[in-house]
Amino acid sequence: MLSINIQELPIQQKQAWLQYAVAPRPIAFASTIDKNGNGNLSPFSFFNLFSINPPIVIFSPSRSGRDNHLKHTLQNILEVPEVVINICDYNMVQQMSLSSCEFPKEVDEFIKAGFTKEKSSLIKPPMVKEAKVKMECKVNEVKSLGDNAGAGQLVIAEVLCMHVDESILNTEGTMIDHKKFHQVARLGGDYYAVMNQQNLFTVPKPNKELGIGVDALPESIKNSKTLTGNDLGLLANVQSMPFINPAFDDERLKSIIQYFSVNPHEMENELHLYAKELLEKGNVNDAWQVLLTGENV
Numbered sequence: 585m586l587s588i589n590i591q592e593l594p595i596q597q598k599q600a601w602l603q604y605a606v607a608p609r610p611i612a613f614a615s616t617i618d619k620n621g622n623g624n625l626s627p628f629s630f631f632n633l634f635s636i637n638p639p640i641v642i643f644s645p646s647r648s649g650r651d652n653h654l655k656h657t658l659q660n661i662l663e664v665p666e667v668v669i670n671i672c673d674y675n676m677v678q679q680m681s682l683s684s685c686e687f688p689k690e691v692d693e694f695i696k697a698g699f700t701k702e703k704s705s706l707i708k709p710p711m712v713k714e715a716k717v718k719m720e721c722k723v724n725e726v727k728s729l730g731d732n733a734g735a736g737q738l739v740i741a742e743v744l745c746m747h748v749d750e751s752i753l754n755t756e757g758t759m760i761d762h763k764k765f766h767q768v769a770r771l772g773g774d775y776y777a778v779m780n781q782q783n784l785f786t787v788p789k790p791n792k793e794l795g796i797g798v799d800a801l802p803e804s805i806k807n808s809k810t811l812t813g814n815d816l817g818l819l820a821n822v823q824s825m826p827f828i829n830p831a832f833d834d835e836r837l838k839s840i841i842q843y844f845s846v847n848p849h850e851m852e853n854e855l856h857l858y859a860k861e862l863l864e865k866g867n868v869n870d871a872w873q874v875l876l877t878g879e880n881v
């Protein structure tokens with residue numbers, strides 16, 4: 585494995601290694617104004633949600649890696665501590681990228697990138713009309729991480745009000761539907777990722793009950809050459825060690841046992857392959873039955 589001493593790298597390489605590794609990152613499309621009311625709109629992927637109560641998001645307009653200047657967004661926030669965080673989606677990605685050019689301070693990126701201003705309800709900076717989610721925030725604190733070029737400047741912002749376009753809600757209108765909201769995230773270099781049906785999946789998570797843990801799995805399952813870490817994670821997520829269910833009647837299981845009865849090693853392999861298929865279909869109980877039967881042949 586390649587070990588990289590990040591501390592010793594020149595800034596561009598530091599940035600590249602870290603940004604390729606810590607990815608994908610959501611994009612805060614931040615709208616701010618200066619004390620004279622001039623607007624600014626810029627994207628920031630050093631951004632995430634950090635607290636629910638209070639509702640806090642943090643993004644970081646860093647000191648420029650090239651010449652150490654303070655970004656206009658930060659200058660504005662120091663003058664008017666308010667920001668609208670618009671969430672970037674696929675329909676706006678090219679215009680969003682255009683807005684990240686280092687236009688002079690007096691240039692309004694809303695106009696340059698062709699976005700429409702929409703009046704906010706609680707704060708002075710305008711929202712991006714085209715964005716499907718917008719959060720009106722007051723800035724509680726700016727925490728500087730240093731004075732060097734590339735040093736993060738954390739903008740700690742409290743969400744006062746959220747606006748969500750109905751087109752991205754579920755059919756009941758009660759929550760955002762991940763299949764309808766194509767958020768864009770930044771990776772390393774020029775790479776981006778988009779949320780869509782193909783890359784969406786769920787992971788069943790017990791909220792109250794504890795899973796038995798991988799350490800509690802039988803050795804033959806834990807050391808399987810066929811079952812992967814994901815498979816073991818699913819199996820070990822049950823709340824108690826399952827028992828063989830005598831009512832479990834499965835033709836394929838029976839034929840594996842019959843066919844491979846002279847070769848226990850092959851039989852275990854086949855049973856693990858079958859269990860793996862069942863796990864891929866989300867059928868954890870049947871996978872356990874197949875594996876337990878194999879343990880007891």
Ligand SMILES: Cc1cc2nc3c(=O)[nH]c(=O)nc-3n(C[C@H](O)[C@H](O)[C@H](O)COP(=O)(O)O)c2cc1C
Pocket residue numbers: 611624625626627628629630631644645646647654655656657658680681683684685686687770
């Ligand atoms: C998708 C994307 C994400 C970006 N994320 C950041 C970031 O997290 N921090 C940062 O300092 N610059 C980031 N940039 C670069 C800024 O958007 C760029 O420096 C911009 O000119 C800053 O504008 P301002 O000086 O008007 O605030 C990003 C650019 C793009 C296209």
